[in-house]
Amino acid sequence: MKHLISIEDLTKQEILKILDKAEEFEDVALGIRKCRILEGKILANLFFEPSTRTRISFETAMKRLGGEVVNISAQEASSIAKGETLADTIKVVSNYCDAIVIRHFLEGAARFAAENSAVPVINAGDGAGQHPTQTLLDLYTIRKECRKLEKLSIALVGDLKYSRTIHSLIKALTLFNSKIYLISPEILSLPEDFLEELNGNFQKARLEEVIEEIDVLYVTRIQKERFLDEEEYRKVAGSYRITPQVVEKLKSDAIILHPLPRVDEIDIKVDKMRQARYFKQAFYGVPVRMAILSEVMQ
């Protein structure tokens, strides 16, 4: 049984193996080559929080590999709305399928699901916790687009407090000797326990101080849905924005990533600039999730 709940469930070697496998699946993801290795397998996509990329790319990955998908795409559409517990839901669904992908609004829900499942569980985002499959596709994108993973200068910008993509990515980057710059409004700073884990391998900075040096500019949306106090959100809404003027200061071979969805933190005029890679990054979710599914189901 191979659950994927946290990026720390994988060693560096296991991460690299998934990235290598994803390379092999790229032509399948593009529909150029047929591959039916998951024929006869069923994936259950349980999404108790909204998603476009993660849900659809898992479904695409499964279908491109010959498998089938069953879905819960809203809490209201499942028997949880009638009072069924998450534990019972998982016990039942795990007897219908070969693996479960779960997104939930509560941190820890994916691990709890794994404890109640008869099949592998993949965390597709648990509250402000982790989003390990996003990290694998982020690493894949960086390796493809920068042609290396080691010793890069990476600026993490935006909501470092609530962004689960950041919480997973930052742990992975420590495996690759990255120079990490943390750039955020004060109230959206990376939580203290993450800072301790980074063991001094980071620097808080202002974007203008480091922009000419960085290889990767990783931008995140302010996670409005995680704020308990609307007034706190209003204090930081719109407080940073990547514009063409900012991008012009980047190195010409630097790349801009964003897990998406974007709200207003990257000007749409940036989309056509050579450094923008966030839509390509979203595509890479398909081969990377093919690699993950083939690992846990075969």
Ligand code: CP
């Ligand atoms: N990046 C990401 O998790 O996007 P979705 O919320 O659309 O799945």
